[in-house]
Amino acid sequence: MTGIIWFVQLVQYPSFARVDADAFAEFHAYHSSAISVIVGPLMIAEALSALAVLRIQGVPTWQAWVGIGLVVVTWGSTFLLQVPAHTRLGTGFDQATWQFLVRTNWIRTIAWSGRAALVSYWAYRSLAMHPTPVG
Numbered sequence: 001m002t003g004i005i006w007f008v009q010l011v012q013y014p015s016f017a018r019v020d021a022d023a024f025a026e027f028h029a030y031h032s033s034a035i036s037v038i039v040g041p042l043m044i045a046e047a048l049s050a051l052a053v054l055r056i057q058g059v060p061t062w063q064a065w066v067g068i069g070l071v072v073v074t075w076g077s078t079f080l081l082q083v084p085a086h087t088r089l090g091t092g093f094d095q096a097t098w099q100f101l102v103r104t105n106w107i108r109t110i111a112w113s114g115r116a117a118l119v120s121y122w123a124y125r126s127l128a129m130h131p132t133p134v135g
Helices: 002-016 020-054 062-091 096-131
Strands: none
Touching: 002 020, 002 096, 020 062, 020 096, 062 096
């Protein structure tokens, strides 16, 4: 999700302002349905995996809860801020709504980046504790 959100933040959302006003509603409908097919299952898988980390030995419980908290932040931001903004944009481009979308999407971008750093740390620790023999 981290790679996807950075792409959305730096490429996709800024491109909204470049779409012709007459074509925007159709463009936005396509964007919304296409991106949902990608991010929906990944967000669900991420939430389930975040909960599963609670059962992994070697991951401190507080770190697992930080990971869960970051998932809660991304879901909360998605459904409380970004989805309503996309609903408004579904009827046509609105500069203020678009700016709100881009600005508030930083919440998800930072939260998913923080989660990626945490998961990377867990992977590093796991590999350091259980090195693979060369041979």
